[in-house]
Amino acid sequence: MTQQSASPKSILIVEDSEDDYEAIIRAFEKAELTAPVLWCRTGDEAVSFLKNFSKQGAKHSEMPYFVLLDLNMPGMDGREILEFIKEDSSLKPMPVIIFTTSSNERDINRCYQSGANAYMPKPPSFSAMVDVVRSLKNYWLDTALLPTDDVRL
Numbered sequence: 001m002t003q004q005s006a007s008p009k010s011i012l013i014v015e016d017s018e019d020d021y022e023a024i025i026r027a028f029e030k031a032e033l034t035a036p037v038l039w040c041r042t043g044d045e046a047v048s049f050l051k052n053f054s055k056q057g058a059k060h061s062e063m064p065y066f067v068l069l070d071l072n073m074p075g076m077d078g079r080e081i082l083e084f085i086k087e088d089s090s091l092k093p094m095p096v097i098i099f100t101t102s103s104n105e106r107d108i109n110r111c112y113q114s115g116a117n118a119y120m121p122k123p124p125s126f127s128a129m130v131d132v133v134r135s136l137k138n139y140w141l142d143t144a145l146l147p148t149d150d151v152r153l
Contacts (some may be wrong), residue, residue, distance in 0.1 A: 005111060065140060095146065
């Protein structure tokens with residue numbers, strides 16, 4: 001049984017480009033990724049949304065499976081959002097996948113040093129986007145085990 005069938009968890013996409021967001025959603029559909037999608041268009045919107053989980057002491061089962069995070073956004077950028085997530089003890093276990101056009105080594109290193117779980121370049125074509133989404137689905141939803149609510153540290 002996959003985690004996807006165990007609960008109706010969502011995926012949070014933080015992306016300022018409506019075109020990129022729509023391409024991701026079309027790729028999700030093509031790859032049969034059926035988890036509900038939540039979309040934040042700005043860094044401030046994402047932090048405000050995520051603070052609700054932190055304040056309410058949300059259980060891991062209530063949080064998104066993972067965050068698909070663009071780096072280069074106006075205002076609060078993806079690097080700052082990543083740092084916010086990984087500095088908050090209740091949000092920290094949630095996987096953050098950087099999904100960006102940047103292949104700059106500094107960006108890659110900084111994101112991993114800040115706690116990113118993966119760094120993936122946005123593909124140049126829609127068919128490659130579908131392949132990337134299938135990989136995300138296969139790994140994060142069907143293979144990887146994510147935190148549960150029953151963990152006592």
